[in-house]
Amino acid sequence: MFTLINLPYAPDALAPVISAQTLSFHHGKHLQGYVNNLNNLLPGSPFEGMELEVIVRKADGALFNNAGQILNHNLYFTQFQAPKADNAPAGNLAAQIEKQWGSFEAFQKEFEAKGAGLFGSGWVWLSASPDGMLQISQEAGAHNPVEKGLVPLLTFDVWEHAYYLDYQNRRPDHLKALWNIVNWDEVERRYTTRG
Numbered sequence: 360m361f362t363l364i365n366l367p368y369a370p371d372a373l374a375p376v377i378s379a380q381t382l383s384f385h386h387g388k389h390l391q392g393y394v395n396n397l398n399n400l401l402p403g404s405p406f407e408g409m410e411l412e413v414i415v416r417k418a419d420g421a422l423f424n425n426a427g428q429i430l431n432h433n434l435y436f437t438q439f440q441a442p443k444a445d446n447a448p449a450g451n452l453a454a455q456i457e458k459q460w461g462s463f464e465a466f467q468k469e470f471e472a473k474g475a476g477l478f479g480s481g482w483v484w485l486s487a488s489p490d491g492m493l494q495i496s497q498e499a500g501a502h503n504p505v506e507k508g509l510v511p512l513l514t515f516d517v518w519e520h521a522y523y524l525d526y527q528n529r530r531p532d533h534l535k536a537l538w539n540i541v542n543w544d545e546v547e548r549r550y551t552t553r554g
């Protein structure tokens with residue numbers, strides 16, 4: 360049985376980027392719904408007792424959708440911290456971003472453009488291949504880079520429930536604001552422990 364993850368910060372810690380009200384709905388209702396749905400679908404299925412990433416790689420239909428959304432949201436909610444001025448990566452990840460995009464600003468621009476340009480609902484991801492090369496991808500619905508053998512590092516949720524209470528239809532504004540709350544230590548940890 361899967362359970363709702365605990366947030367590693369207070370409900371109002373991400374404000375004003377993500378309000379306590381949005382966090383309450385997004386984590387407490389949307390993610391809880393996916394957890395409940397998956398737990399109801401698993402008994403008697405071939406995926407009962409399997410790890411979440413295995414279900415995402417191998418399942419389809421409702422099992423895939425609910426497992427994918429749990430995995431995506433778990434990575435999403437645990438990558439944030441209270442707003443921080445001049446928030447940017449350091450270490451190995453920063454060096455790789457600089458190598459591939461030329462600057463952190465150029466990386467941000469492409470990441471935001473992919474997030475704003477994704478039609479409908481989904482996610483924009485930064486992920487790494489086993490050799491450490493980075494890539495930005497758009498993933499519709501509940502899809503995740505693990506399906507392609509990649510290690511997910513950072514994601515921005517572009518489903519409307521992630522931002523509508525705070526930003527209405529201003530998805531690009533939401534994407535730009537999220538940089539202020541990224542916990543780059545956590546993203547660096549995901550990068551350095553990949554594989």
